[in-house]
Amino acid sequence: MEIELIEIRDFLAAHHPFDQLPDEALDQLPGKLQVRYFRRQASIPESGSIDDHLYLVRSGAVEIKNPQGELLARLGEGDLFGYRASHMEGHAEFTGSALEDSLLYLLQPLEVDALCHAHSQFAYFFEPAGGDRLRDAISHAGEDGSAQLGLMATQIGDMISRAPITMPPEASIRDTAEVMTRERVSSILITEGNHLTGIVTDRDLRRRVVAKGLDTNQRIDSIMTAAPYTLDAADYAFDAMLHMARSNIHHLPILRNGEVAGMLTATDFAQRHTTSAVYLVSSIYKQDEVSGLAAISAKLPQLLLNLAAADATANSIGHVITAVVDSITVRLLQLAEEKLGPPPVPYAWVAAGSQARSEQTAKSDQDNCMVLDDRYDPELHGDYFKTLSRFVCDGLNACGYIYCPGEMMAMTDKWRQPMGTWKKYFSEWIDQPEPMALMLTCVFFDLRCIYGERELFLEIREHLLNKTRGNQIFLAYMVGNALKNKPPLGFFRNFVLISGGEHDHTLDLKHSGIVPIVDLARVYALAAGSQSINTQDRLKEVAAGGEVSSGGAHDLRDALEFVSFLRIRHQARQIRQGTAPDNFMPPDDLSHFERSHLKDAFSVVRTMQNVLSQRYLR
Amino acid sequence: MSIWKHLFSLEERRNWWTRKMPACPLRDFYEVPFPDRDLEWRQVDYLALDFETTGLQAGSDQLLSVGYATVRGDSLLLRDATHILIRPTIDIPEASAVVHGILDDRAAEARSLEVILPQILQALSGKVLLAHHAAIEYEFIDHACRNLYGYPFVCPVVDTLALEVRQFRLRDQAIRSGDLRLANARRRYGLPRYPAHNALTDALSAAELFLAQTAYRSTRRALRLKDLVVVS
Structure with missing residues (x-):
């Protein structure tokens, strides 16, 4: 040259x-x-x-x-x-x-x-469709490299270093203590064959045996903690961490295919324990005042920064950030129950919207509701639940999860109802769909039980999925709703080009990037009767079921991850600059590389929107 | 230039010199016919060319570098874009070094005009010389040819500056000082700014300006080479 x-x-x-x-x-x-x-x-x-x-x-x-x-x-x-x-x-x-x-x-x-x-x-x-290019962009954008964030991606099975130390239930307390000493473990699993029956820890020996002067020739199963909480080896280390923090336990038996696989202890996390998310969550359960919780949630922006700096995937950041609001919610409910006494009838506290989908980033509104047992009697129990829900919603608001402008909250009487009423709500929405009502209530088609009687929630979910699965008329309404937010055509100089040739000065990452994909995934999931809530999970699951082509689902997942990644980076930058995080990105902040990949993401979404529109709206 | 220019066509003079001249690079150049003046302009090859010199006097100033590239039809081809430094026989005056940035030590590594002129003539053969204010390039080549080979240089020429003057006249617009400068002419056609005063960049700049000018010439009737050339 x-x-x-x-x-x-x-x-x-x-x-x-x-x-x-x-x-x-x-x-x-x-x-x-x-x-x-x-x-x-x-x-x-x-x-x-x-x-x-x-x-x-x-x-x-x-x-x-x-x-x-x-x-x-x-x-x-x-x-x-x-x-x-x-x-x-x-x-x-x-x-x-x-x-x-x-x-x-x-x-x-x-x-x-x-x-x-x-x-x-x-x-x-x-590459023609853009899918591979997006995958490339995401790998370009960063992988979970750091040991800390490995927690989100690490399966518990990979953390268990040694075969489980076990004793049969009929062994004596003394023999058990001897084995524990020899094996240098602070806890031991009690098993019959491969079946887990209980767990004994150093603390149990101290409190239940030595302090009480118990005869150490007694059977070990007389002092064990029977039927302990377990996790599966395929579960993520982060879930284990959260559970241990929440329940204040240091030993967690791990099963694989129902059989004892090993023991996860707090020390297994010791090297990785510096993760601020885990500190944050474990400290949440030590708070007795709303003000303490608010102080913790004020650290969320810093957490987002750390996660973004560590190149976590947007999806895992969503899970971590949502885990924090989940924990705050649970703690608020615990505090409320401490104050008000145990609930008179069982209830389930259910998150809706982005919290349900585990897709929160910087702080957002609260969307939640309560499902009460059908034995609920407004005369007798009304005040209890009104006070309880008020306490929690106020608490969340104080923590920065501001009241939902649409009042989709458990403190709203309409959204704090016994199961029968909830079933009626869903029957109405699904059997006689109205566009306006659906737009407002579509947040209730993403639900996740946070606390309380899970069975109540499961029954509602079963009810609604049975109604939506393959329900062409209802789904057509949901599709109409899903097509409301169209991605832009691309960029022109420092503008966002929207169809028809109009220009926007900023790119609304939420409404033109993320919401359309979330909406598509919701339609697929409801059509397939899928139980997944998280958008990535939904797309993974429906692809296997044939509701959408596996290539299309894969492209959408990549598109979502890429746009979400940009949003997190944008918000991290705002946090660093001391401004409030938002969803509006000036095109100037985008590199050529990012622009061209955003265009790919938009084109993937447009294609999938067209497919859906042809299938349901013809 | 002589009176012959007015009595004989360019092609006739080319034939004349071909017969008259002993073997030399200039005669090789004349062996190839000039493009037909009646051809539609896109069917002609142009060599966009620019020199950096120690001054504007072909008689006393020296060539320091040459840059050229081919325009074929309505495309500028960067494939054979060429930039060559030429070794001057005198020291480079400071005033000109400031403009073109070619300093003595760099110029010293260059080859002499004797070696380079045949290469230029070969690149130009069968093509139209294209430059902004082409008289300078034309005269420097002519002067070099007379010095080295003893014969004058003739060639069809398209001058983007002359074309620009015609545009102004056609629109009956007054030409103000600076209007005809390459950078200012380019700006009128929405062409990007380039750093000036490199022979190849200036040659490419002139070539792009030419593409813009032809794109803007009204196309009611076919535009022929003879509508564009200045020396014929």
């Missing part, structure tokens, strides 16, 4: 995907370009539809339209079009025209082929 083409080389190097090329390839590239000029309003190329040359806008602006004349994209400096145009969605004949006087660089399709062949990072950019 002539060194004087350095100016063109630098231009290429500053734009995606050319930034993915190694220096030698970049040096060669300018010499392969042709330069073309198109005056304002000229069609590009002159001969009708866009050919397979790769076009790079050096200056000016270009519009791409489909044969129906609909605007598909508006391209500015550094944007690309052309190459493999005939492979793009719809196999349509796209046409280009110069919106302004434009100088374009052209690269022969054979040259692009050769570059793609030699440089896989570069090739990803030209």
